[in-house]
Amino acid sequence: MALIVQKYGGTSVGNPERIRNCARRILETQRAGNQVVAVVSAMSGVTDTLIKLAKEVSPEREPVEREMDVLLATGEQTTIALTAMAINALGGKAVSLTGAQAGISTDGVHTKARIVNITPDAVKKMLDEGNIVMLAGFQGKTASGEITTLGRGGSDLTAIAMAAAIKADLCQIYTDVDGVYTCDPRVVKSAQKIPEISYEEMLEMASSGSKVMQSRSVEFANKFGVRFEVRNSMNHNPGTIVKEESPGMESVVVRGVSLERNQAKVTIDDVADRPGISAAIFGAIATANITIDMIVQNVSFDGITDISFTLSAADLAKAETALKAVLPGLGDKAQLRTQSSIAKVSVVGIGMRSHSGVAAKMFKALADAKINIQMISTSEIKTAVIVDEAEVENAARVVHTAFGLDA
Amino acid sequence: MALIVQKYGGTSVGNPERIRNCARRILETQRAGNQVVAVVSAMSGVTDTLIKLAKEVSPEREPVEREMDVLLATGEQTTIALTAMAINALGGKAVSLTGAQAGISTDGVHTKARIVNITPDAVKKMLDEGNIVMLAGFQGKTASGEITTLGRGGSDLTAIAMAAAIKADLCQIYTDVDGVYTCDPRVVKSAQKIPEISYEEMLEMASSGSKVMQSRSVEFANKFGVRFEVRNSMNHNPGTIVKEESPGMESVVVRGVSLERNQAKVTIDDVADRPGISAAIFGAIATANITIDMIVQNVSFDGITDISFTLSAADLAKAETALKAVLPGLGDKAQLRTQSSIAKVSVVGIGMRSHSGVAAKMFKALADAKINIQMISTSEIKTAVIVDEAEVENAARVVHTAFGLDA
Numbered sequence: 001m002a003l004i005v006q007k008y009g010g011t012s013v014g015n016p017e018r019i020r021n022c023a024r025r026i027l028e029t030q031r032a033g034n035q036v037v038a039v040v041s042a043m044s045g046v047t048d049t050l051i052k053l054a055k056e057v058s059p060e061r062e063p064v065e066r067e068m069d070v071l072l073a074t075g076e077q078t079t080i081a082l083t084a085m086a087i088n089a090l091g092g093k094a095v096s097l098t099g100a101q102a103g104i105s106t107d108g109v110h111t112k113a114r115i116v117n118i119t120p121d122a123v124k125k126m127l128d129e130g131n132i133v134m135l136a137g138f139q140g141k142t143a144s145g146e147i148t149t150l151g152r153g154g155s156d157l158t159a160i161a162m163a164a165a166i167k168a169d170l171c172q173i174y175t176d177v178d179g180v181y182t183c184d185p186r187v188v189k190s191a192q193k194i195p196e197i198s199y200e201e202m203l204e205m206a207s208s209g210s211k212v213m214q215s216r217s218v219e220f221a222n223k224f225g226v227r228f229e230v231r232n233s234m235n236h237n238p239g240t241i242v243k244e245e246s247p248g249m250e251s252v253v254v255r256g257v258s259l260e261r262n263q264a265k266v267t268i269d270d271v272a273d274r275p276g277i278s279a280a281i282f283g284a285i286a287t288a289n290i291t292i293d294m295i296v297q298n299v300s301f302d303g304i305t306d307i308s309f310t311l312s313a314a315d316l317a318k319a320e321t322a323l324k325a326v327l328p329g330l331g332d333k334a335q336l337r338t339q340s341s342i343a344k345v346s347v348v349g350i351g352m353r354s355h356s357g358v359a360a361k362m363f364k365a366l367a368d369a370k371i372n373i374q375m376i377s378t379s380e381i382k383t384a385v386i387v388d389e390a391e392v393e394n395a396a397r398v399v400h401t402a403f404g405l406d407a
Numbered sequence: 408m409a410l411i412v413q414k415y416g417g418t419s420v421g422n423p424e425r426i427r428n429c430a431r432r433i434l435e436t437q438r439a440g441n442q443v444v445a446v447v448s449a450m451s452g453v454t455d456t457l458i459k460l461a462k463e464v465s466p467e468r469e470p471v472e473r474e475m476d477v478l479l480a481t482g483e484q485t486t487i488a489l490t491a492m493a494i495n496a497l498g499g500k501a502v503s504l505t506g507a508q509a510g511i512s513t514d515g516v517h518t519k520a521r522i523v524n525i526t527p528d529a530v531k532k533m534l535d536e537g538n539i540v541m542l543a544g545f546q547g548k549t550a551s552g553e554i555t556t557l558g559r560g561g562s563d564l565t566a567i568a569m570a571a572a573i574k575a576d577l578c579q580i581y582t583d584v585d586g587v588y589t590c591d592p593r594v595v596k597s598a599q600k601i602p603e604i605s606y607e608e609m610l611e612m613a614s615s616g617s618k619v620m621q622s623r624s625v626e627f628a629n630k631f632g633v634r635f636e637v638r639n640s641m642n643h644n645p646g647t648i649v650k651e652e653s654p655g656m657e658s659v660v661v662r663g664v665s666l667e668r669n670q671a672k673v674t675i676d677d678v679a680d681r682p683g684i685s686a687a688i689f690g691a692i693a694t695a696n697i698t699i700d701m702i703v704q705n706v707s708f709d710g711i712t713d714i715s716f717t718l719s720a721a722d723l724a725k726a727e728t729a730l731k732a733v734l735p736g737l738g739d740k741a742q743l744r745t746q747s748s749i750a751k752v753s754v755v756g757i758g759m760r761s762h763s764g765v766a767a768k769m770f771k772a773l774a775d776a777k778i779n780i781q782m783i784s785t786s787e788i789k790t791a792v793i794v795d796e797a798e799v800e801n802a803a804r805v806v807h808t809a810f811g812l813d814a
Contacts, residue, residue, distance in 0.1 A: 016463035057490075067503055070484060071485060073484070074484050074488075081475070082464045085465045090467070091467075
């Protein structure tokens with residue numbers, strides 16, 4: 001008998017019929033001789049409807065975050081009740097628990113709380129009584145009993161954290177794809193499902209645009225050593241197992257290729273090359289609450305240099321405003337240039353640590369396809385380039401082929 | 408400074424605009440120098456939508472009651488969050504509390520739990536910090552932390568029970584009518600709003616068809632001496648104050664006239680007049696879970712009698728089935744007759760206790776209008792008659808006039 005935590009996303013529980021499908025799958029898992037805790041998200045669309053309502057009652061200001069949490073937590077509470085009902089209707093035995101009832105304690109940062117502690121006594125008691133436990137994802141409570149939510153990707157986090165707390169044998173993250181692929185199959189037809197991937201690779205893939213899971217859940221799993229599987233809730237195919245690095249993994253140099261679209265580039269030309277310049281630029285960006293990705297600074301010539309960085313195209317206007325305010329202090333000739341319609345292609349693999357020539361092979365593949373590289377950034381297990389948005393799909397395909405990832 | 412509990416029903420918070428209207432009214436009450444706890448119901452329609460979802464995921468059986476409570480409790484949780492947001496948006500300071508957070512402890516009878524205790528520490532603390540407290544109606548928690556709901560009229564009950572627990576100076580039940588009327592104004596144009604009514608009269612009015620409030624909330628208010636006012640949330644008119652009986656109240660013989668339609672009558676003719684017959688009849692009815700109203704047994708003649716009773720027309724078919732099974736044991740000649748399309752008219756007033764002639768005056772008014780009385784039932788403060796449904800409105804009008812209740 002194994003102890004299994006499963007997580008079903010909003011699409012998997014999007015309507016009564018799908019809720020019943022999940023209920024059947026959860027029940028099958030239990031009837032195969034396991035104990036099951038199933039974490040569910042809000043039914044798809046529900047959270048957006050609630051946010052819309054919140055904006056309608058609060059047109060003068062952003063809705064208060066404490067109350068936003070009370071509101072949004074109803075989404076998952078609805079799903080746990082409905083799924084538990086469905087399991088009971090199908091002849092099983094299930095009880096629901098909200099995040100608060102399940103002992104998920106968080107800090108008090110409403111709308112993006114962090115889990116500080118889990119007391120899984122109620123979960124364990126209910127499992128021991130033969131129940132399937134339907135656990136509300138995305139939510140917890142503070143020490144003083146206030147309702148909190150965990151922010152984006154919160155339901156994955158709930159599943160992984162609960163798996164760690166109850167020392168589950170297995171944690172399955174059900175989604176609407178079969179697993180993690182060597183590249184987005186809509187772009188690269190020959191992309192293959194990856195059977196096993198290390199936490200580090202998964203993190204680099206996630207931060208490079210592979211949107212299967214939010215980084216914070218993977219980081220949490222890495223920190224607490226929770227091995228999990230990303231699977232499809234609509235079929236029974238094996239998925240991708242995400243786990244600690246193992247010796248055999250390094251033999252594959254590149255695990256996958258990620259794409260990230262809707263990027264933009266900001267270049268500040270003819271910046272005075274003196275201490276404090278970078279701090280002035282990136283201080284202004286940070287104050288405007290903008291997340292940036294790559295930063296490149298060219299070698300200076302005659303005390304003048306260029307600084308470029310990339311960011312989400314959605315933040316470009318905000319970044320320009322922020323930088324115009326500090327531009328006069330960056331040097332007499334400093335100029336601002338921006339470019340949207342660029343994209344990022346990354347190759348990721350822990351094998352890169354011990355294999356040289358990855359960057360060279362990537363650049364050659366792109367050169368052969370006559371694709372111009374605009375910026376380059378590397379980390380220990382990733383090499384990323386910026387190309388024109390119009391060329392990103394072709395770039396991904398040629399790189400995917402070059403590293404032997406095609407099926 | 409007064410401590411005020413207000414309660415707003417589902418229609419009053421039925422959409423974002425109405426929620427903002429309630430928020431304004433609550434805020435006005437606070438700004439007039441009061442502390443305010445506002446209890447809200449689910450937005451109108453929400454509970455029905457949730458019940459529909461529950462039935463869809465659980466077609467094989469009635470949805471599990473424990474989970475029904477988890478599901479339905481989201482309705483009020485949504486409203487408290489939205490109303491608190493609206494108050495904050497309007498410049499006020501409000502926090503929401505679920506029934507569980509507000510310390511409302513109930514027994515474990517899911518979907519119709521009873522309040523066993525209230526620990527209002529969180530409510531008091533938040534009031535003392537200058538907050539308006541938005542409290543979810545209709546819900547509580549068991550000693551072990553399970554979510555419960557209080558059943559029909561539960562939000563009124565929450566308001567009255569919380570008013571008792573925090574020793575509120577005033578409890579206002581906001582609804583979509585101006586208060587309790589001497590009769591349904593749609594039937595009797597000259598009906599007047601009653602300024603003050605005793606708990607007992609309110610209870611008799613409620614159980615006779617005046618559907619302003621459920622009896623259990625009034626009973627609770629009576630038991631704990633909570634004086635409350637029924638008011639209209641759409642205007643600022645004074646409402647009806649429901650309170651303990653006071654000496655002046657007896658001078659009014661009849662406080663109001665109630666109508667109850669959709670009644671049906673069952674008569675069992677030629678029943679043997681021997682011990683155990685009534686028990687057989689009403690045992691069968693009780694086993695079928697049918698609530699009955701009036702019972703009349705005629706004087707027996709030659710060891711044979713007739714027994715009649717009234718019930719809701721909706722239960723008539725079920726009652727017939729139940730009685731046919733026991734009919735053979737009721738006497739050789741026992742026969743079943745039923746009649747739907749009857750209705751009840753009641754006059755209610757604590758003054759009846761000390762004034763004679765109420766029934767005579769009522770019967771004369773009906774006789775003068777040529778309305779036939781089919782059955783009669785009396786209690787200490789009520790006289791009720793059954794008439795043909797087609798005549799009920801006329802009956803209510805002539806009785807209303809006879810007791811000098813016309814405006």
